Amino acid sequence: MPLLDVRDLRVEFPTRQGVLTALHDVDFTVDRGERLGIVGESGAGKSVAAFAILNLIGRPGRIAGGSILFEGQDLTRLSTHQMRRVRGDRISMIFQDPMMTLNPVLTIGTQMVETLKAHRRIGDAEARRIAITRLGEVKIPSPEKRLESYPHELSGGMRQRVVIAIALLTEPALIIADEPTTALDVTIQAEIMSLMLDLCKTHGVGLILITHDLAVVSQVTQRVVVLYAGRVVETGETARVVQDPVHPYTRGLLAALPGEGTPGARLNQIRGSMPPLTAVPEGCPFNPRCDFVEDRCRDALPALEDLDGHRVRCVRARDLASGVAA
Amino acid sequence: MSGTATTMTDPASTPARDRVLVEARAVRKVFDLGSHFLERTRREVKALNDVSIAVRRGESFCLVGESGCGKSTLARVIMGLLPPSSGEIHFDGTRIDGLRHKARRPFHRRMQMIFQNPYASLNPRRTVRQTLEEPLRFHLPELSDAEVRETVERVMVSVGNDPTWISRYPHEFSGGQRQRISIARALMVDPEFVVADEPISALDVSIQAQVLNVMMDARDQRDLTYLFITHDLSVVRHFGTRVGVMYLGSLCELATTQALFETPRHPYTRILLSAIPRVSTEEMKPPGLPGEVPSAMNLPSGCVFHDRCPLANARCSAEVPRPLAQDDGTLVACHAVEEGRG
Numbered sequence: 208m209p210l211l212d213v214r215d216l217r218v219e220f221p222t223r224q225g226v227l228t229a230l231h232d233v234d235f236t237v238d239r240g241e242r243l244g245i246v247g248e249s250g251a252g253k254s255v256a257a258f259a260i261l262n263l264i265g266r267p268g269r270i271a272g273g274s275i276l277f278e279g280q281d282l283t284r285l286s287t288h289q290m291r292r293v294r295g296d297r298i299s300m301i302f303q304d305p306m307m308t309l310n311p312v313l314t315i316g317t318q319m320v321e322t323l324k325a326h327r328r329i330g331d332a333e334a335r336r337i338a339i340t341r342l343g344e345v346k347i348p349s350p351e352k353r354l355e356s357y358p359h360e361l362s363g364g365m366r367q368r369v370v371i372a373i374a375l376l377t378e379p380a381l382i383i384a385d386e387p388t389t390a391l392d393v394t395i396q397a398e399i400m401s402l403m404l405d406l407c408k409t410h411g412v413g414l415i416l417i418t419h420d421l422a423v424v425s426q427v428t429q430r431v432v433v434l435y436a437g438r439v440v441e442t443g444e445t446a447r448v449v450q451d452p453v454h455p456y457t458r459g460l461l462a463a464l465p466g467e468g469t470p471g472a473r474l475n476q477i478r479g480s481m482p483p484l485t486a487v488p489e490g491c492p493f494n495p496r497c498d499f500v501e502d503r504c505r506d507a508l509p510a511l512e513d514l515d516g517h518r519v520r521c522v523r524a525r526d527l528a529s530g531v532a533a
Numbered sequence: 534m535s536g537t538a539t540t541m542t543d544p545a546s547t548p549a550r551d552r553v554l555v556e557a558r559a560v561r562k563v564f565d566l567g568s569h570f571l572e573r574t575r576r577e578v579k580a581l582n583d584v585s586i587a588v589r590r591g592e593s594f595c596l597v598g599e600s601g602c603g604k605s606t607l608a609r610v611i612m613g614l615l616p617p618s619s620g621e622i623h624f625d626g627t628r629i630d631g632l633r634h635k636a637r638r639p640f641h642r643r644m645q646m647i648f649q650n651p652y653a654s655l656n657p658r659r660t661v662r663q664t665l666e667e668p669l670r671f672h673l674p675e676l677s678d679a680e681v682r683e684t685v686e687r688v689m690v691s692v693g694n695d696p697t698w699i700s701r702y703p704h705e706f707s708g709g710q711r712q713r714i715s716i717a718r719a720l721m722v723d724p725e726f727v728v729a730d731e732p733i734s735a736l737d738v739s740i741q742a743q744v745l746n747v748m749m750d751a752r753d754q755r756d757l758t759y760l761f762i763t764h765d766l767s768v769v770r771h772f773g774t775r776v777g778v779m780y781l782g783s784l785c786e787l788a789t790t791q792a793l794f795e796t797p798r799h800p801y802t803r804i805l806l807s808a809i810p811r812v813s814t815e816e817m818k819p820p821g822l823p824g825e826v827p828s829a830m831n832l833p834s835g836c837v838f839h840d841r842c843p844l845a846n847a848r849c850s851a852e853v854p855r856p857l858a859q860d861d862g863t864l865v866a867c868h869a870v871e872e873g874r875g
Binding site: 248249362363364365392393394395396397398400401402404419420421422423425426427445446449450459460461463464465466470471473474475476477478480481 | 599600707708709710737738739740741742743745746749750764765766767768770771772790791804805807808809810811812813814815816817818819820822825826
């Protein structure tokens, strides 16, 4: 049984313009110790998926359907009280901006000790000892001293390390990281991502890495889910998806990366932009931007076609995979 | 490190087309933070330390480096948005730093800028038409209304925007569309030189490609010269002709794009290149860069990179390295490279 099994997840936000569906029938699983990437552009629904798992969708938004099985229980059916025992304990979350996550008026030590004591019956001394161990694991120099620091005294990279240390405090089974390195410089990004990769392996923690960066996903995760306008359009082993993408959107995203083409040549751009949720087209949501579009793409939503474990939501998935249409 | 201007102007051959259009000579920029009321010393941020670059006509010169390296400060000094603390800025043979308003005005028309965040750089209370017409009416008051309208329409089309959008307001557009409006604004007065400060960093991947294509088309059609500021080296590889790598207010390496990616020489450049995420099945590795960027208020002695450099020795902590030309014309400011260490 997978650690996390999300099935037919549907998230809706009622608005004055009607009900907006941010996620449609999204399925994915994470095994123990597995690293899954969720990729998409702004508005694709990747953060909504993370918030839904933690039951943090703000009102009036709601989970309108589907199930989220985690360690055998359905998180969508838990009471607020029961959910608190899971959130921040069995599942931790890391956000993009560490300054927003950390409390600016409390020392790192206070924040770490409080987090631990909220979830475990332990004393201050024991909590401090665990906090120091975790800070050491994220390679913060002289962790005892750092406990006395305030967040503003640390650099961006150090702050994000502290956030990772806090996420590891309760030895969770799953960490959800939402764009954890987007605000950081490349050398610090490489430092932090390789650290997270190591920690996931040594602690056997599952990871959901939410990002727009296909390159980072390819170097960190084992499987990937590509979201477009609230739907899974392609999913499979990361290596296979980035090397042989099938869905025209995934292909377009990879081809648009400037590192791939001939220097100086025009980049392969995807025309148009992702539709807002108020104006998702009929049929395949990608059809107005697709180079391979056919009449049937405008009529009905394609099903997720299973190509030997690599699933693609495209009516021409088989042609595209075998290279007939390319 | 005095008189570096001569060493920094590339010694490579200079045919007519490769004439230098914009030059920064030994620019320093110090921001005075004032003094603490209990302390005697004034606190200063040394944002640029003796930086010289020469941008040739028709090229896309890229400045790369991480947060706080001074790349945006240099761009602003060149554009005249900040006065240099010392050093000179030359545009097409004329020294332009320190020019008064009236004398500077013709240069404003010839140099334009595109900013990072299209949500902040467009006035939300002005229609696209008002935004685009203003630079034309200011710099070219002799144009008739019909000519202004025609120019606005032509430039909108050239950046891939629908000209019927001009009566709308910025909030009605997506990020990519807004950035194309910013580009259109910069192109309205037909400049020769455009500074683009992280113009695609705030955009989604599929939109980044669109905007880069628009910028490359404009370069080809209008014979533009770009100074492109970015932290994204894969964009540099695609877009740039030459690259300056900056660290903590100093220029480490200046090379053609090809030379930089094929044979990076400065230790910092090598680490920076190795840290770029690539679409690959190889797992991400730590870049091997110990510690953190020191504060620009308290610069390390000697080479600013020495306390994090894998090749540093005693000389590096004592003596500031001068940019020295290599066989292929690449300039590298590093004692280790000069001595052939590592």
